[in-house]
């Protein structure tokens with residue numbers, strides 16, 4: 001699905017992601033763990049195009065994506081959620097999900113002027129898809145409420161619905177379990193498993209080892225910007241190098 005080779009990212013100083021190479025298998029839920037500040041989110045930003053890697057290559061389904069803009073990478077089927085979701089608070093939950101990028105704003109402007117009927121039909125289709133995915137994550141009841149009423153866990157679900165509208169083939173989740181109450185976390189895990197069973201691949205950053213052991217095969221460990229090892233969750237959890245990396249941090 002995705003091949004990263006020698007990925008590096010520096011912000012002026014020493015690199016915070018260094019010589020990272022890995023392969024994500026199609027259909028897998030791969031975990032990415034590591035102590036705070038290890039470079040996990042930075043690596044995500046490089047994969048999703050939010051940051052341009054200082055070195056290395058990233059290939060998605062056979063084509064290079066490093067150097068592309070986030071919207072271009074999104075258009076190729078790779079979507080990501082943010083560690084701290086920031087929905088547009090005053091917009092409704094449904095409107096937030098409908099923000100999934102479609103045509104360019106300029107194109108839409110002219111299309112609306114020349115063919116208003118077609119634009120209205122497209123809006124209806126987008127709305128139907130948004131409602132479908134809101135239902136999937138269990139937020140239908142809150143569709144017309146402003147996003148500001150959502151709890152932290154519900155915001156994670158809103159983010160998931162927002163990326164699902166584009167039907168990506170690979171989804172990067174940055175700490176889907178952080179700040180989420182256990183009943184909601186169980187729902188999120190169930191949704192990830194269901195999407196995966198239907199063919200979606202995942203790369204998940206997570207500190208919650210329960211989520212990691214239940215969902216992720218394999219698990220990669222990042223420490224101080226470098227990939228330390230990868231393996232089954234049980235293998236990773238008892239590896240002395242991993243234990244040392246966490247204790248050291």
Ligand SMILES: Nc1ncnc2c1ncn2[C@@H]1O[C@H](COP(=O)(O)OP(=O)(O)OP(=O)(O)O)[C@@H](O)[C@H]1O
Nearest residue numbers: 011016034035036037038039040041042043083222
């Ligand atoms: N835009 C930036 N400019 C400068 N340094 C940055 C920037 N973004 C991240 N860093 C630094 O890069 C390192 C890795 O940060 P990153 O957020 O990728 O870690 P993380 O593994 O996601 O940590 P956490 O588990 O706490 O989310 C940290 O030392 C951080 O301060």
Ligand SMILES: [Mg+2]
Nearest residue numbers: 040041042083
């Ligand atoms: Mg992070």
